[in-house]
Amino acid sequence: MKRIVKRFSISVIVIIISGVASTASGQSSSIAENALTRLMEGDFTKAKSLAAAAINSDRNNGLAYAIRGRARLVGNELAGAQVDLAEAIRLSPDNGVFYAFEAACYQYQNNPELSRKTFERALQLLGSPKSAIEYYACGIAYESVKKEEAALADYTKAIELNPRFALSYVKRGKIYSNRKQDDAAIAEYAKAIGINPSYAGCYFIRGNAYYEKQQYDLAIADFTKVIELSPKDVDAYFNRGVMYKKKEKYDLALADYAKVIELSPKDASLYGNRGNIYLMQEKADLAFSDYAKAIELDPKNALYYVSRGNIYVRWEQWDAALNDYNKAIELDPKNADAYLERGNIYFKIKKQSDLAFADFNKVIAINPKYSNGYLNVGVVHHDKQQYSLAISNYTKAIEADPANLLAYLNRADAYEAIGSNKLADLDRKKYSDLGGKISASGEKSRREIFPQGTFDAKLAEGALGRGLSRIVGRACTKKDGLIFYAAGVKVVLFPVTPYLEEWYKLRDQKENKKTGVYMSKEANQYSIEAITGADGRFAFEGLKPGQYFIQLIHDFNQLKTARIYSGSNTSQNGPVREITNYYYDQDYIVERSQRLERFVEVKQDGDTKKITLANGLIKSCEF
Known part of the structure; x- marks a missing residue:
């Protein structure tokens, strides 16, 4: 939504036709030639008035109609421009320069097919250019079909033949700008301005070039000059407002946007940009109103729905935000920001990580350089x-x-x-x-680490498929010569996968008092649980042949007895002094925790595998 207006590159045709001039009166021809000079130098207002005077003097002056049509095109008088161009061609039907100019008019009216055909006709008629304007006309025709090198050569030849051809410098500058050669482009625009210091359009284009170079002060100066020369230029106010926003001079930006609203109250992009400034000023209510107005004026622009959706997110109105992001994607399936913001809601609020993952990957597919994707x-x-x-x-x-x-x-x-x-x-x-x-x-007292590998959920799910085999077992712990059966304890069976094997190896290498080694939450979900009986017995049924890892944590209390010293008695037996110590027995509890685990392989479907989980060889614990 940070739009910078870059005006459509309208091709300028300057026509000198000896045959046409001969049919006009001497006064009309002189006026038309003067109009032509002004047009070449970018003074469209004066060129238009002089061309009109020439037409009043001689209705058959094709050059005058062409010049006035071009000037009208600059003023966005498309219908009048089209009429004048048609008349110019009627008066001189074999003039390639006139056709090139008409093709540019079709281009400005977004009629690419008719523009293409008319440019082709122009090039047919301009086979051997001789004058500056003929080279210029060839240049715009070549530029329309993306033949920049040929166009650049023709613009250069036009300047050689007429060094004051300001419009040729502008066209050359635009080609350099397209090539990201901003310094070269700015130099060309400066030459045009040197020829005509009142050339408002050239200041505008140069302001955009300064914007690309992030030279915002110079851009502001150029847009200000445009406003000075053309006080009702909406685009100049708009672009200067963007420059002020870039420099965080928000009040000045808002003043320019207010002027745009005064001159063009139905400019949706203005409301969108002003909404951005209000948002930067933490004025969410005002931003929301502007985004809503932008949507009202331009309901098919996805950017405004994304911006309004972001306000809904601030207000924690998640469903309303989703609706706006969905609408943005409907209108523009390649809007990466809409997918990114929708994915954030899916992930953070709706806890739908799969939908979020799909949206974030869509962001990358749309823009492989989008860092946040x-x-x-x-x-x-x-x-x-x-x-x-x-x-x-x-x-x-x-x-x-x-x-x-x-x-x-x-x-x-x-x-x-x-x-x-x-x-x-x-x-x-x-x-x-x-x-x-x-x-x-x-430093943390205890850290947690995990395998580097990625858990394969499909592999694990397949390994836990239904079969006919069983694993039955018994679990117990031997401590201080006593046997403790693992009664009422959860036993967990995992399928053996590369991820589990990596975890097991990592645990052997890294686990200590300060480091715990764990599997992911997802890996832990792909398991089967059983509960042991009072004698520590457990069973897993319906297993497929394969390798399994079985584990339980046996927490139990051990009753122990300690002899406690309670005092002593001293007596004298003749020369012998006797001391008698007194003790009593006291029971206490020791909390124990023993990890019991083993790998088990089931070779044939239908087999029953009997195992013991113990911390050593305990004969009475065998199944």
Whole structure:
């Protein structure tokens, strides 16, 4: 919605036709030639009035009609321009320059097919250009079919033949601008302005070039000059307002937008941009009103629905926001912002991560350089504890935008989750260096790490499919020579997948008093649970052949007895001093926790596998 008006590149045709001039009176020809000079220098108002005078003097002066038609086109008098051009061609039906001018008029009216055919006719008639204007006409024809090199050569030849051909400098500047050669473009516009310091259109175009270079003060100066020369130029006020917004001079921007509303009260884009300023000023109510007005004036513009949806999000009106984002996508299926914002609601509010994931991936498909698209895909993976995939997407977000603070911070958390603490520390430092607020912290008493691999839900689901096999077992713990049966304990069976094997290996390597190694929440969901009986027995039924990992945590209390010293008695038996100590027995409870687990393989469907889960060889615990 941060629109900058870039006026349509209208082709300017300047015509010198000896045959036409000979049919006009001497006075009319002289006036028309003067009008032609003014047109070449970009003085369209004077060219128009002189052309009208020439026509009044001689109704058969084709050059005068062509000049007036061109001037009318600049003033957006499309119907009058079309009539004048048709008359010019009627008076000189074999003139290629006239056809090129008419083709440009069709182009301005968004009639590409008729414009293309008319340009083709113009080039047929302009086979061997000789004058500056003929080269100029060839240039606009070539430019219309994207042959920029040929067009540039013809504009250059036109300038060689007429160094004061200001319009040729402008056309050359636009080609440089298209090529992102902004300095070269600005130099061309300066030459045109040097020829005609009152050339308002050239100041406007140069202002846009300064905008592209983020030289907002110079752009403001040029748009101000346009307003000075043409006080009712709505686009100049609009663009200057955008420049003021860029410089955070919001009151000046609002004043320019107010002028646009005065001159063009039905300009939807004005309300959209003013709404943005109100939002920056934390005036959500005013922003909402402007977005709503923009929608009223232009109900098919997706951008306004996205902006209004963002206000609904601020107000926590989630369903209303979703409706606006849905409408934006309906109107513009390639609106990446609409998918991004809708995905945020699906993920954060509706807890529908699959829908959010689809929307975030759509953002990337639409714009592969959209940093926050990768960031949000990474967040979904992160939430699922798929840390390697999260890291990969955070890295892509950083590649697309090296200043994306959240990508560094989130990647740091993901690195820490897989035990890559040094990389995590580097990312947190980068986050801080870029301006993120983060302070030093103490070491965690216990950290959690996870496998780097991605859990394959389909593989696990298939492994837990229905079969005919059984695993039956018994669980108990031996402590201090006593046997404790795992009574009423949850037993969990997991299918053995590459992810589980990675976790098991990582646990062997990394687990200690300060580090716990865990599987993801999703991996834990693909399991089967059983509860042991009073004697520690359990069973799993309906299993397929395959490898399984069975685990339980046996928490129990052990009753122990301690001899407590209660005092002593001293007596004297002759020369011997005797001391008698007194004790009593006291029972106490010791809380125990024992992890019992093992891998089990079922080879044939229909087999029954008998196992024991114990912390050693316990004969009385066997099934």
